[in-house]
Amino acid sequence: MSRFDTLVVGEQVLKLYPASRELYERLPLQPWLLNEAADEGDELDPEAEERRHLRAAGQQVKRNGLALHLRCTNGKTVRLVNNPEESEENIFYEYVATLPGIKSWLVAVHLYEGGYYLLVDQASGRQTVIWSPPSVAPNGRYFVCGSSDVLSHFEPSGLQVWRVDAGRPHLIWERQAEWGVSQPRWLNNHTILFEQDFFHNGDVDTRVMRLVLPD
Known part of the structure; x- marks a missing residue:
């Protein structure tokens, strides 16, 4: 099976391979990612949410x-x-969810233009800026943040990989790419499947990819 890209994490080279959409569709989507899965064109009211x-x-x-x-x-x-x-000083902090796997609260930060997300540690209050709502491994050891804006380029497209050590998240890899990542889902504690969005023949196309993280 051919691969479509490689990611370098520390001294390890990780490979992206095509994956089965049938398998991907059977995997659960974590509840705080459901809003991210809304159809394009759907506008959510952050205050009502x-x-x-x-x-x-x-x-x-x-x-x-x-x-x-x-x-x-x-x-x-x-x-x-x-x-x-x-x-330009406009800002709205929207509580999104409690993430028990990494003992954090997730907050969406809406700016006058664009925005980002915060993880707030439930024990210490420490704040960590992330690209998007995280998809957390079943054992809480890793989480990934995918971003996709391959058409308009208002936001970064690519992938962040985080590892949680002693309860604290550490960014171990980040890449802005020509392709985007949507709706990542975990197969097990080290394997994640996601939709890879890419520009093709004047439009955005999507395929399912698989990534295995190191132990």
């Missing part, structure tokens, strides 16, 4: 007006404050 997510968030996550409060187990409260002004 957050109200829905907060109902299942528990007592540690609260919104008070413009401020989102995240209460950590060390007693610290992380306070993220929106700025609703119609200017």
